[in-house]
Amino acid sequence: MTISDDIAAMRAFNRFYTRIIGLLEEGMHHSPYALSEARVVHEIGKRNATTASELCEALAMDRGQMSRLVWRLSDLGLLASLPGADKRSNTLALTPQGDTVYSDLNAASDTDAENLLTPLDPLGRIDLVTAMRRIEAILAGPAPGGTLTLRPPRIGEIGQLIARQGLLYHLEQGWNREFELLITRIYAEFDAAPDPATKALWVADYAGELAGSIFVLPAPDDERTAQLRMLYVEPAFRGLGIGRALVDEVVRFSRAAGYRRIILWTQDCLAPARRIYLGAGFELIEEEKHHSFGADLNGQYWALDLQ
Amino acid sequence: MTISDDIAAMRAFNRFYTRIIGLLEEGMHHSPYALSEARVVHEIGKRNATTASELCEALAMDRGQMSRLVWRLSDLGLLASLPGADKRSNTLALTPQGDTVYSDLNAASDTDAENLLTPLDPLGRIDLVTAMRRIEAILAGPAPGGTLTLRPPRIGEIGQLIARQGLLYHLEQGWNREFELLITRIYAEFDAAPDPATKALWVADYAGELAGSIFVLPAPDDERTAQLRMLYVEPAFRGLGIGRALVDEVVRFSRAAGYRRIILWTQDCLAPARRIYLGAGFELIEEEKHHSFGADLNGQYWALDLQ
DNA sequence: CCCATATAGTTGACTTTAACAACTAAATAA
DNA sequence: TTATTTAGTTGTTAAAGTCAACTATATGGG
Numbered sequence: 001m002t003i004s005d006d007i008a009a010m011r012a013f014n015r016f017y018t019r020i021i022g023l024l025e026e027g028m029h030h031s032p033y034a035l036s037e038a039r040v041v042h043e044i045g046k047r048n049a050t051t052a053s054e055l056c057e058a059l060a061m062d063r064g065q066m067s068r069l070v071w072r073l074s075d076l077g078l079l080a081s082l083p084g085a086d087k088r089s090n091t092l093a094l095t096p097q098g099d100t101v102y103s104d105l106n107a108a109s110d111t112d113a114e115n116l117l118t119p120l121d122p123l124g125r126i127d128l129v130t131a132m133r134r135i136e137a138i139l140a141g142p143a144p145g146g147t148l149t150l151r152p153p154r155i156g157e158i159g160q161l162i163a164r165q166g167l168l169y170h171l172e173q174g175w176n177r178e179f180e181l182l183i184t185r186i187y188a189e190f191d192a193a194p195d196p197a198t199k200a201l202w203v204a205d206y207a208g209e210l211a212g213s214i215f216v217l218p219a220p221d222d223e224r225t226a227q228l229r230m231l232y233v234e235p236a237f238r239g240l241g242i243g244r245a246l247v248d249e250v251v252r253f254s255r256a257a258g259y260r261r262i263i264l265w266t267q268d269c270l271a272p273a274r275r276i277y278l279g280a281g282f283e284l285i286e287e288e289k290h291h292s293f294g295a296d297l298n299g300q301y302w303a304l305d306l307q
Numbered sequence: 308m309t310i311s312d313d314i315a316a317m318r319a320f321n322r323f324y325t326r327i328i329g330l331l332e333e334g335m336h337h338s339p340y341a342l343s344e345a346r347v348v349h350e351i352g353k354r355n356a357t358t359a360s361e362l363c364e365a366l367a368m369d370r371g372q373m374s375r376l377v378w379r380l381s382d383l384g385l386l387a388s389l390p391g392a393d394k395r396s397n398t399l400a401l402t403p404q405g406d407t408v409y410s411d412l413n414a415a416s417d418t419d420a421e422n423l424l425t426p427l428d429p430l431g432r433i434d435l436v437t438a439m440r441r442i443e444a445i446l447a448g449p450a451p452g453g454t455l456t457l458r459p460p461r462i463g464e465i466g467q468l469i470a471r472q473g474l475l476y477h478l479e480q481g482w483n484r485e486f487e488l489l490i491t492r493i494y495a496e497f498d499a500a501p502d503p504a505t506k507a508l509w510v511a512d513y514a515g516e517l518a519g520s521i522f523v524l525p526a527p528d529d530e531r532t533a534q535l536r537m538l539y540v541e542p543a544f545r546g547l548g549i550g551r552a553l554v555d556e557v558v559r560f561s562r563a564a565g566y567r568r569i570i571l572w573t574q575d576c577l578a579p580a581r582r583i584y585l586g587a588g589f590e591l592i593e594e595e596k597h598h599s600f601g602a603d604l605n606g607q608y609w610a611l612d613l614q
Numbered sequence: 615c616c617c618a619t620a621t622a623g624t625t626g627a628c629t630t631t632a633a634c635a636a637c638t639a640a641a642t643a644a
Numbered sequence: 645t646t647a648t649t650t651a652g653t654t655g656t657t658a659a660a661g662t663c664a665a666c667t668a669t670a671t672g673g674g
Contacts, residue, residue: 632659644648
């Protein structure tokens with residue numbers, strides 16, 4: 001996949017989706033209001049109260065056009081403009097009548113969207129919505145105010161964790177399929193490990209997107225020692241403290257579960273992870289060169305004593 | 308996820324992507340041609356030769372408007388209209404000058420798309436393009452003329468197979484996480500199985516989308532017997548003969564690898580799979596009730612003797 | 615405090631797009 | 645043959661979009 005393939009794919013999608021958006025604006029066309037009027041009513045309704053320039057910004061419209069639209073909608077009785085704190089601008093809000101129109105427009109748009117969704121099977125719907133959210137997340141970047149939740153994995157997410165890390169470390173570190181095989185086995189082992197009270201896996205959910213993961217289980221041959229494994233954070237969600245939150249959660253859980261010590265194995269080429277372990281109080285115990293995943297690596301054992 | 312959540316997510320994406328499309332039309336705005344003219348030139352260029360009514364259909368434009376656009380572009384020397392076989396219509400094609408304009412417009416659009424893509428990391432680009440193709444595939448349905456390729460898995464795809472089947476059988480059969488755990492182990496075992504000449508895994512690639520999968524490896528305790536496992540076809544790609552193609556490939560491979568017999572285990576609730584096995588000559592050997600994955604199941608052993 | 619500059623909104627002039635309807639000519643089906 | 649469709653043209657009108665000039669207010673240095 002070169003960048004020009006990506007460009008071609010993106011442009012193909014734009015052409016395709018332009019038509020879909022056309023379909024979804026059908027409902028608006030059947031309302032007694034013009035498309036631009038409907039868009040303005042919708043935007044004000046969504047924001048509750050706003051100003052004309054905010055609308056211009058949000059809808060990418062000309063100021064002059066917006067001015068006339070606001071007047072027309074005021075004449076129709078759909079919106080009221082009160083003088084704002086800033087005397088240059090007016091605060092715009094929908095009248096009760098405007099609220100009704102807003103609801104009607106919403107209902108029409110919902111119907112249009114529903115018409116596209118109903119022919120799909122449940123998996124198709126999930127896939128569609130997931131893909132849409134993914135595109136938004138990628139193009140808009142992670143919303144700064146998003147909520148981070150650490151939660152158990154949902155069905156299908158173990159496979160996703162394997163897929164994402166296999167691909168990620170292949171791209172970032174050049175590791176081959178040997179690594180994907182290894183982690184498939186590691187996740188299978190985790191799931192098969194006996195006592196649910198001494199093991200746990202968390203998925204980092206940032207604003208609804210899978211942003212990272214980690215798990216902990218008893219070390220082989222030593223049930224007083226916990227083993228932290230498979231810490232990873234999606235590139236798009238790095239720098240938000242998600243890795244740190246995951247490690248902290250493991251430490252908290254391990255303490256509560258009665259472990260005396262946490263150990264982990266990592267590679268020295270994974271610098272950001274190392275910084276997180278250091279920050280959480282882990283100490284480097286041992287290093288060992290090895291050849292794995294098609295690369296020459298420097299494996300590191302880290303440990304944290306829990307008092 | 309109820310349908311109204313899906314509707315809300317879809318409408319949020321539409322609003323979001325409307326703005327992205329706006330950004331991507333920037334380049335066209337900076338050309339000396341109006342947006343509608345540019346779209347017509349682009350469409351003719353893409354199709355090489357066409358008629359006005361085809362353009363109306365493709366671009367969702369009014370016939371009258373199209374008529375005038377064609378005249379204007381002819382006057383500008385960008386396109387030539389030759390009388391077609393049907394004397395009511397003209398065959399429209401770009402002149403050499405029109406071709407130049409077409410290239411320029413394409414270059415401008417490419418630049419716009421590139422500006423959105425370059426800030427992304429490689430994984431983000433892959434994810435974006437994957438998500439876009441997924442949306443197209445879901446909303447447009449599988450292209451009838453798509454090519455089916457059976458190929459080895461790429462990096463990250465084993466995880467995807469686990470994720471997809473875990474989710475799919477949860478939705479279709481109500482199976483719980485026990486099943487996802489089982490298949491994680493099964494794929495790990497496959498990868499760990501020794502001789503690459505006696506085992507193989509195929510991904511069904513339909514028009515670039517992952518549409519299904521299957522694998523075969525030696526049966527435990529009997530190296531003359533092959534075990535067919537994990538046949539699955541994505542719901543969106545069913546009815547295209549993909550399941551049959553996968554099973555046929557396994558039979559072909561098993562014969563060539565010197566196996567005497569192929570066995571498989573399935574559940575009687577998976578009716579479409581059973582029909583494929585029957586069609587390929589498999590015979591039901593044994594049935595056995597069991598409780599697995601949170602459901603009461605009727606397991607079936609099937610076998611095919613290879614002469 | 616004043617002043618240069620920026621911002622919010624209005625208005626006029628103009629172009630482009632969009633939507634409808636009436637029309638001609640050729641093709642097609644009964 | 646005739647009625648009906650289909651392809652395209654032309655006229656008319658409304659709406660949308662673009663540009664620039666203008667007023668009123670806000671803001672950030674000196």
